[in-house]
Each structure stands twice: as structure tokens, then as C-alpha cells.
């Protein structure tokens with residue numbers, strides 16, 4: 001009657017990032033190196049760029065200006 005331990009605590013801890021797989025000792029508390037890296041990237045913030053994000057307004061502005069000039 002004095003065991004406020006949640007039932008989930010008995011299970012293996014899940015990856016703190018994706019929570020889809022159990023955390024591995026090698027990358028604890030993450031499930032894989034991928035999750036560990038992603039978490040690190042989030043901490044670093046500006047120092048890391050995620051590939052696949054081609055949304056640079058500067059490029060568009062430059063292109064528009066260039067077209068106007070030539071026109």
C-alpha cells in the first residue's frame with residue numbers, strides 16, 4: 001500500500017526523443033545514434049542546419065530584383 005511506483009517504471013525506458021524504441025546503453029537515453037545526434041543538434045540550435053529545408057527568402061528576393069533590373 002506504499003508503493004507509488006508507476007507501472008511504466010518497470011518497463012525499459014523508451015528513447016527520450018522519439019519514444020518509439022527502448023533506449024540502448026550505448027546511446028542512453030536514446031534508442032540510436034540518430035536520436036542522440038538530433039537531440040544534440042537541438043541543443044546547439046543555430047550551429048546546426050537540417051538538410052532538406054530549401055526555404056530561403058533571400059534567394060527569391062535576389063532573383064526578383066535581378067529580373068527587374070534587366071527588364
Ligand SMILES: [Zn+2]
Pocket residue numbers: 015016017018019020021030031032035
Ligand atoms: Zn529514438
